[in-house]
């Protein structure tokens with residue numbers, strides 16, 4: 001990340017915010033280190049945090065706040081974060097709106113860049129260049145909440161999707177999601193996911209999200 005910032009002729013210290021869509025380690029690993037190198041403020045939904053050391057809110061572990069008894073020491077993290085909630089607009093560019101989308105984890109959020117209608121969706125929805133797909137269950141998952149969040153997202157005006165895994169979908173975001181929900185109402189399951197693996201590997205299909 002730091003090398004990328006330098007490659008576009010900017011300084012790491014200029015990074016003002018790091019937006020965390022949720023606390024799973026594949027989305028937060030190393031964030032302490034990057035925050036120190038940049039002095040950026042870390043942003044996450046309050047439901048992904050724990051109160052630690054005085055009044056400072058720290059990121060919960062692997063998205064299961066309230067499930068695990070304490071911080072998992074092996075992860076060596078739990079940075080201090082600024083909590084946000086649904087509807088907050090962050091002062092980044094022309095405004096980045098927080099959309100709380102519980103389901104993948106309780107405190108999962110999407111960040112909507114309002115001027116470009118670009119949605120940074122974490123693991124709530126995955127993108128590849130042509131399609132949107134949904135997550136299977138991980139620690140912290142709530143199927144009913146997830147279903148409701150997907151329905152709500154499909155009614156929000158967004159065009160591009162930068163999913164937590166896969167390459168961005170550049171156009172038609174909300175319509176593509178609404179179409180997915182209408183044609184495949186059942187949420188993806190681990191059993192389908194595992195059964196689809198050989199075919200995915202044979203055909204070099206994406207390994208994240210539901211079966212294409």
Ligand SMILES: [Zn+2]
Nearest residue numbers: 022024104123
């Ligand atoms: Zn996740």
Ligand SMILES: [Zn+2]
Nearest residue numbers: 024026123164
């Ligand atoms: Zn992920």
